[in-house]
Amino acid sequence: MPVTSTHAGPRRGRRLRAITAALLVSALTLLALLHGHGRFEGSVVNAGDEKVYVARQGEGARLRFVDRDRAGTAYRVLVTTGSTSTRLLGRTGRAGAASRMVLRDLRSPSRVSVRWMVGERVVARWVFLVRLTKRG
Numbered sequence: 628m629p630v631t632s633t634h635a636g637p638r639r640g641r642r643l644r645a646i647t648a649a650l651l652v653s654a655l656t657l658l659a660l661l662h663g664h665g666r667f668e669g670s671v672v673n674a675g676d677e678k679v680y681v682a683r684q685g686e687g688a689r690l691r692f693v694d695r696d697r698a699g700t701a702y703r704v705l706v707t708t709g710s711t712s713t714r715l716l717g718r719t720g721r722a723g724a725a726s727r728m729v730l731r732d733l734r735s736p737s738r739v740s741v742r743w744m745v746g747e748r749v750v751a752r753w754v755f756l757v758r759l760t761k762r763g
Contacts, residue, residue, distance in 0.1 A: 651716070
């Protein structure tokens with residue numbers, strides 16, 4: 628009787644490890660995507676409440692902050708432009724409702740970093756640019 632050697636066992640093991648790794652990566656990717664929908668959200672928005680990454684000088688930037696789980700959350704905002712920093716205090720309204728602040732006197736050109744903090748923890752970040760208003 629001839630002896631046949633098969634390598635199906637090691638191949639099957641490699642295939643199983645590759646499938647397991649692919650499933651793990653998929654699960655971690657899904658968790659990362661869902662993480663963006665956590666308790667807090669902070670962003671810079673325009674007058675139409677659309678998120679922006681470039682604001683125009685003279686228009687003022689609107690800071691929007693949401694606590695989806697609790698009402699009346701006290702928070703601090705740190706706005707830095709490299710050479711200057713501004714600290715603001717706020718409190719959310721109802722759970723899930725956006726609270727807003729307006730930043731005025733933003734100088735162009737600048738890169739503005741905004742951090743929202745609850746307690747000592749940074750819970751949201753946003754970076755945007757300030758450009759000169761286009762003349763038309």
